[in-house]
Amino acid sequence: MSVPEIVMLATGVVGGAAALLVVTSRNVVHSALYLVVTLLAVAGVFLVLGAEFVAWAQVLVYVGAVVVLLLFGLMLTRAPIGPTGQANELGRALPLAVALAVFVGLVALIATSFGGETIELEHVTPAALGEVLYVAWALPFMTLGFLLTLALIGAVVIARREEGEGPLPEPDPDEPEAAEASPPDSSSWPQRQPEPAPDEREVSA
Amino acid sequence: MATSVFALEPLWLALLLQALAAVLLFLIGALVVGYLEHKVLAHMQDRLGPMEAIWHGIGQLPADGLKFLQKEDIIPTAADRWVFALAPAVAVVPGVVIIAVLPFGPGLWLTDLDAGIFFALAASGVTVLGTLMAGWSSANKFSLMGGLRGAAQLISYELPLVLAAAAIVIQAGTLSLPGIVEAQHGFTLFGVPMIYGVPHIIGLGLFFVAALAELSRPPFDMPIADSELIAGHMTEYTGMRYAFFMLSEYAGMVILSALATVLFLGGWYPWPGVGLPEGAAGMVLGFVITFAKILVLSAIMVWLRATFPRMREDQLQRLSWSVLIPLGLLNVVLVATAKVWF
Amino acid sequence: MAAPSLPGSGLLKGLRVTLKTMLSPATTAQYPHVKPELPPRTRGVIALMEENCTVCMLCAKECPDWCIYIDSSKETVPVEGGRTRTRNVLDRFAIDFALCMYCGICVEVCPFDALFWSPEFEYAEVDIRELTHEKDRLRAWMDTVPPPPPLEEGAVPPAEIEAGIAAARKEAEEAAAKAKSVAEGGAAAEAQGPQIDEELFARLVAEGTPERAARAKAKAAFVKAQKQRAAEGGAPTAPAQGEAKAGEAEAQGPQIDEELFARLVAEGTPERAARAKAKAAFVKAQKRREREEEGGQ
Numbered sequence: 001m002s003v004p005e006i007v008m009l010a011t012g013v014v015g016g017a018a019a020l021l022v023v024t025s026r027n028v029v030h031s032a033l034y035l036v037v038t039l040l041a042v043a044g045v046f047l048v049l050g051a052e053f054v055a056w057a058q059v060l061v062y063v064g065a066v067v068v069l070l071l072f073g074l075m076l077t078r079a080p081i082g083p084t085g086q087a088n089e090l091g092r093a094l095p096l097a098v099a100l101a102v103f104v105g106l107v108a109l110i111a112t113s114f115g116g117e118t119i120e121l122e123h124v125t126p127a128a129l130g131e132v133l134y135v136a137w138a139l140p141f142m143t144l145g146f147l148l149t150l151a152l153i154g155a156v157v158i159a160r161r162e163e164g165e166g167p168l169p170e171p172d173p174d175e176p177e178a179a180e181a182s183p184p185d186s187s188s189w190p191q192r193q194p195e196p197a198p199d200e201r202e203v204s205a
Numbered sequence: 206m207a208t209s210v211f212a213l214e215p216l217w218l219a220l221l222l223q224a225l226a227a228v229l230l231f232l233i234g235a236l237v238v239g240y241l242e243h244k245v246l247a248h249m250q251d252r253l254g255p256m257e258a259i260w261h262g263i264g265q266l267p268a269d270g271l272k273f274l275q276k277e278d279i280i281p282t283a284a285d286r287w288v289f290a291l292a293p294a295v296a297v298v299p300g301v302v303i304i305a306v307l308p309f310g311p312g313l314w315l316t317d318l319d320a321g322i323f324f325a326l327a328a329s330g331v332t333v334l335g336t337l338m339a340g341w342s343s344a345n346k347f348s349l350m351g352g353l354r355g356a357a358q359l360i361s362y363e364l365p366l367v368l369a370a371a372a373i374v375i376q377a378g379t380l381s382l383p384g385i386v387e388a389q390h391g392f393t394l395f396g397v398p399m400i401y402g403v404p405h406i407i408g409l410g411l412f413f414v415a416a417l418a419e420l421s422r423p424p425f426d427m428p429i430a431d432s433e434l435i436a437g438h439m440t441e442y443t444g445m446r447y448a449f450f451m452l453s454e455y456a457g458m459v460i461l462s463a464l465a466t467v468l469f470l471g472g473w474y475p476w477p478g479v480g481l482p483e484g485a486a487g488m489v490l491g492f493v494i495t496f497a498k499i500l501v502l503s504a505i506m507v508w509l510r511a512t513f514p515r516m517r518e519d520q521l522q523r524l525s526w527s528v529l530i531p532l533g534l535l536n537v538v539l540v541a542t543a544k545v546w547f
Numbered sequence: 548m549a550a551p552s553l554p555g556s557g558l559l560k561g562l563r564v565t566l567k568t569m570l571s572p573a574t575t576a577q578y579p580h581v582k583p584e585l586p587p588r589t590r591g592v593i594a595l596m597e598e599n600c601t602v603c604m605l606c607a608k609e610c611p612d613w614c615i616y617i618d619s620s621k622e623t624v625p626v627e628g629g630r631t632r633t634r635n636v637l638d639r640f641a642i643d644f645a646l647c648m649y650c651g652i653c654v655e656v657c658p659f660d661a662l663f664w665s666p667e668f669e670y671a672e673v674d675i676r677e678l679t680h681e682k683d684r685l686r687a688w689m690d691t692v693p694p695p696p697p698l699e700e701g702a703v704p705p706a707e708i709e710a711g712i713a714a715a716r717k718e719a720e721e722a723a724a725k726a727k728s729v730a731e732g733g734a735a736a737e738a739q740g741p742q743i744d745e746e747l748f749a750r751l752v753a754e755g756t757p758e759r760a761a762r763a764k765a766k767a768a769f770v771k772a773q774k775q776r777a778a779e780g781g782a783p784t785a786p787a788q789g790e791a792k793a794g795e796a797e798a799q800g801p802q803i804d805e806e807l808f809a810r811l812v813a814e815g816t817p818e819r820a821a822r823a824k825a826k827a828a829f830v831k832a833q834k835r836r837e838r839e840e841e842g843g844q
Contacts (some may be wrong), residue, residue, distance in 0.1 A: 027285075029288070029341055030284075030288070033288065033338065036334065052318065052319055052320050053319070053320045053323065053380075056320050056323045056324045056327045057323070057327070059324075059327040059328065059330075059331065060326065060327035060330055060367075063327075063330070063331055063334070063360075064327060064330025064333070064363060065330070065333055065360060065363065067313060067334070068330075068333055068334065068337065068356050068359060068361060069356075071334075071337050071341070072337070072353060072355065072356040072357065072360070075337070075340070075341055075349060075352065075353055075356075076353060114546075123319075125274070125319050126319055126320050126323075126380050245569065246570070247573070248569040248573060249565040249566075249569045250566050250568070251568050251573050251574050251575075252573050252574075253573045253574050253575040253577070256577065286826075307809065508562065508565060509562075509567070511559075511565045512562050512564070512565045513558070513560045
């Protein structure tokens with residue numbers, strides 16, 4: 001085996017083990033931290049494959065933003081130290097089946113679509129990547145951007161609790177509803193700002 | 206373009222030297238900037254600061270380190286042991302890793318990544334993971350609040366930081382840090398050799414403000430907030446683990462100052478168009494110039510700390526989302542337009 | 548509000564203030580290396596001018612902390628051709644500085660100028676009991692009492708001092724007249740005049756002792772000599788005896804254990820502290836000698 005193959009295997013094993021720990025850990029925060037390891041391992045795989053830029057993007061977006069947001073959300077809502085109860089009432093059988101099915105499906109798909117073809121490892125420069133993204137695949141890229149913007153706007157619309165629209169939670173009697181028209185003052189500002197939107201975008205991405 | 210002085214044979218020797226150099230640079234940078242902060246802050250407060258250790262307190266931080274070593278390593282009973290113990294390391298490692306891509310002079314970098322600036326920004330974003338881990342695992346509500354604030358702050362300020370850097374990347378046409386320095390060396394503004402910081406004054410401001418917030422430096426130190434959160438995520442830490450957090454803060458100052466130096470202030474060249482002598486003399490001179498720029502930027506960070514009171518959490522968020530990010534987007538558009546135009 | 552200020556100018560103003568502060572010298576005092584310049588009336592430690600104490604107990608009574616301990620005994624003084632008189636002798640005078648709150652009431656209340664403030668403050672101890680300064684130590688602090696600040700230009704001197712000076716002058720004139728009449732001469736008048744041992748004073752000043760301390764010592768020597776004379780009965784008839792006493796005082800020199808002093812200074816102890824310690828040692832030694840003499844008798 002060549003050096004890249006060994007490294008690839010090692011990162012794969014680490015990532016896989018961490019992924020297993022993500023779903024078996026009894027502590028949600030631990031799960032999130034194992035997820036960090038998994039995502040870093042994936043970045044490592046990208047590195048081995050020569051996709052340097054994608055690897056750093058993986059770190060920046062997934063480790064630096066998505067997991068941080070995940071942890072942020074966990075800690076904001078419930079962050080008991082120590083094991084938490086069973087997260088899923090359906091037991092282990094159904095998730096296991098779904099996971100296995102996805103795994104087998106993906107492996108089969110990748111194996112059949114590339115067949116015995118071997119691809120030479122080559123260093124993908126950011127310039128080459130930019131060429132592909134912004135020239136060859138410019139339209140799909142822009143469509144994706146458009147889609148994400150739509151998702152963002154949708155999130156803003158959902159987050160805005162306008163009167164008489166949609167299934168509203170119990171209105172807070174202390175909160176003046178008339179504040180809608182006035183510029184957000186500092187006290188009510190965090191609730192009214194469409195902050196969660198970019199988070200959701202990144203999660204969905 | 207010059208190649209790294211660490212491009213040696215055999216590979217294992219090069220790697221060993223690189224690791225050594227990274228750790229050494231990390232420690233020296235953190236200690237020098239820490240000393241700078243002690244002294245500048247003291248003089249701005251009409252004090253002298255450390256004066257006893259060796260000469261004018263120059264040995265204060267190593268002495269503090271020795272003291273930290275002797276301190277009892279306390280882990281709270283209710284804490285999550287493993288996460289608690291790992292958090293300081295998670296806070297320190299990104300700093301050491303980023304050092305590897307920073308150019309400190311012509312050829313004085315450990316490795317030249319194609320996407321160097323992107324790597325540096327990505328790794329600096331990981332630092333907050335240490336803050337979050339420490340905040341959660343301490344089993345202390347102040348620590349948890351500190352961790353949450355740190356995370357919220359990082360998410361808000363990562364964007365302006367990246368946007369400001371993106372404008373420079375567009376200008377320079379490369380993501381490599383030494384590449385940006387070289388591109389800047391050949392840059393002229395209306396025929397006059399000029400650093401990027403002048404036409405990119407908006408970007409420089411954005412980058413600096415976002416860097417302050419990312420480092421949780423005053424006036425954006427709400428995650429630490431000694432007077433309300435009792436040092437936030439560091440509340441429960443003692444001894445070496447605490448020292449690691451301090452070290453990562455000072456090293457963070459060095460790293461972000463170094464990035465600003467490379468992006469906006471011309472890197473190791475005294476001024477664009479002004480060359481350096483070839484060989485070792487140029488390297489030494491380049492290193493001195495780079496470090497001088499880093500120290501000036503760090504001193505400005507300390508200056509801001511000495512002057513401004515801490516902002517409120519909502520003010521911080523508002524500043525980022527309704528001022529800095531729109532400004533950053535505008536900046537990118539302007540720079541891209543100008544780049545295509547000229 | 549004057550002209551509308553630019554937005555953000557407040558921030559710049561703040562930056563200017565910190566920058567200015569940084570560029571101006573710091574106010575920090577490098578204490579152990581540089582001694583503080585304390586005002587003359589600093590309340591550092593209380594010194595006792597033992598010779599002035601009449602054991603009136605006012606200080607001990609007024610002390611809010613009751614930290615002044617005074618023991619005294621009566622001594623009969625035979626008066627030639629009259630009834631024997633009794634005199635209070637100060638056996639112990641101690642101030643517990645662990646209790647003292649430095650209110651200065653004792654200094655204020657003392658009617659005989661026996662207590663003084665000294666700016667000396669470096670007398671921390673490891674053992675709290677050591678903070679009870681006995682008579683010798685309190686006397687030693689006297690060396691560090693600075694002279695009182697001079698009167699303002701053209702100020703009228705206090706009435707009692709005027710009266711005292713007038714009385715002293717009158718006395719001196721009388722003594723001079725008397726001396727003239729006796730034809731024994733200026734020696735006695737000179738000795739009585741400024742009420743201090745001029746010779747010792749001049750020598751001490753020449754040696755570099757602070758003037759106030761030198762004066763105090765000279766005065767002490769003089770008073771001792773006078774007491775001796777009084778004990779030996781009546782007026783100073785023989786100036787030769789007085790001179791002999793002065794000689795004795797001179798032999799006692801600066802009233803310190805020179806050997807110990809030299810050693811301490813050589814060891815790096817600050818001169819003042821060394822002097823105080825040496826003095827304490829000397830006084831102790833003297834006490835022991837006296838006691839031995841008494842025992843011998």
